Amino acid sequence: MPETLTVAIVGCGIGRAHITEGYLADPERYRVIAVCDLDRARLDAFAEEFGIPRKTTTFDDLLAMDDVDIIDICTPPSVHYAQILAALAAGKHVICEKPLVGSLKEVDEVIAAERNAKGKLMPIFQYRYGDGVQKAKKIIESGVAGMPYVGTAETFWQRLPEYYAVPWRGKWATELGGVLMTHAIHIHDMLMWLMGRPAGLFGRVATRVHAIEVEDCVSASLELESGALASMTATLGSREELSRLHLAFENVTFESSHFPYALGNDPWRIVPRNDKVKAEIDALLADWTPVPPRFAGQMRDFHRALTQGTPLPVTTADARGALELVAAFYHSARTRQDVRFPIGPGHPLYEGWIPAPPQPRSA
Missing domain, CATH: 3.40.50.720 (NAD(P)-binding Rossmann-like Domain)
Structure with missing residues (x-):
């Protein structure tokens, strides 16, 4: 025991x-x-x-x-x-x-x-847990998938006004960010976990759905250290909720389940390049032991x-990677520039990204 x-x-x-x-x-x-x-x-x-x-x-x-x-x-x-x-x-x-x-x-x-x-x-x-994402991770780590090419990460969720009736939500001082920090952070972590660390990001953020301080819509183009490219889009105003990863590797294409809050679970679509790759995947997963989902x-x-x-x-280094992506998103959106990784103490948003409150106009 x-x-x-x-x-x-x-x-x-x-x-x-x-x-x-x-x-x-x-x-x-x-x-x-x-x-x-x-x-x-x-x-x-x-x-x-x-x-x-x-x-x-x-x-x-x-x-x-x-x-x-x-x-x-x-x-x-x-x-x-x-x-x-x-x-x-x-x-x-x-x-x-x-x-x-x-x-x-x-x-x-x-x-x-x-x-x-x-x-x-x-x-x-x-969201790293569940049979779907864990099978994908095993295939990628084995080398069978080959070189990563491109990927997309979509967080199309809906949050209604009553969600923001909770006093700490939607405010910079207490939530520390919006859809980037509280919602899409999951799928963005999964994208990096499966495809690798980022090298550069060009992003945009907007507040379009709710009358809140923080962002509720984002989109970005991401370059990974491997040279692979990815796009990330998220909103809290979707009338149909889904989460979706679509990852194209040299030998395998992966598409996650679309369940918004059980993204790691089966069924994932795993599409091999040819029969040889399929046989390698079948052999790799032949003795698969089910992985408990989520928590x-x-x-x-x-x-x-x-x-x-x-x-x-999951480590504090993983959490740092997720926050590094958030900092890059905000900095790129505010400066209209590409942001390069890693982000260290010399970066303008290293100590935080909460914007300064507007100053009152002098008389």
Whole structure:
């Protein structure tokens, strides 16, 4: 029987999906013993529903619990940075929802803190999990797919006005960005995970769907280090919701399922160049073991990393790559210029991309 790790969840919003998909489905590996939320009524209902013995409205209470192995951060983006650093300093392992933090400077500071910490930090990118995307990853890593040529990443989602009735959404100070940070960040991470790191980006952002501060429509042309090209488009105003990756490699073309919130799941279309490539793929996948989707798969692999010493399924370096792409998008849109990677301390948006508030006109 695997070692059971104890978890404290902070934030009862997306925290619900973490517990229903990731922890309750795997009771031999995880036991949730504490929960924290500022909304007392929501906290009480959450703790009662899932039989969680401890509840608090104070984050520091979780840090003081010696029998908590993992702090799972499911709070609004603007507070992630401080909570991650505090949890690592308390000797805890940390899981944190996307976006990990709000700037490249902050993520570099988190990476440095993790390097000296007792605990490990895993950012959440649950869309990497499911049979479809995992099969594609295996085929690509085996070399069967060959050279990457081009790809497209589409996030056509719908968010209605009531979505933005939640006070922290749609605002620079609390959400730290719009569709780039909160929604399309998933598929953009998948694109890089499957096709490789970016070398250059030319992008545009716009606010066209809602009366909010942040962007809700984006599009960009991406050059990858391999020389492959990709396009990325996202909106929160689509009347038909879908997520789609379409990737053309030398020997295989991959097209994801179109399920907007289960993008990694089968069925994926895997189209080989010829019968020889098909036979190689069939042999590669002949003994395929199903991969749990979304949080179930990522939490399973996190447990393996902590107890068996396997690599972390998602790293802070992965989170940095996602934020680097966001910084490049904003900088390109504001300057109307191509942005080159990597982005380091000398870049204008290294310390953040939140625009300065407009200055009042002098009389």
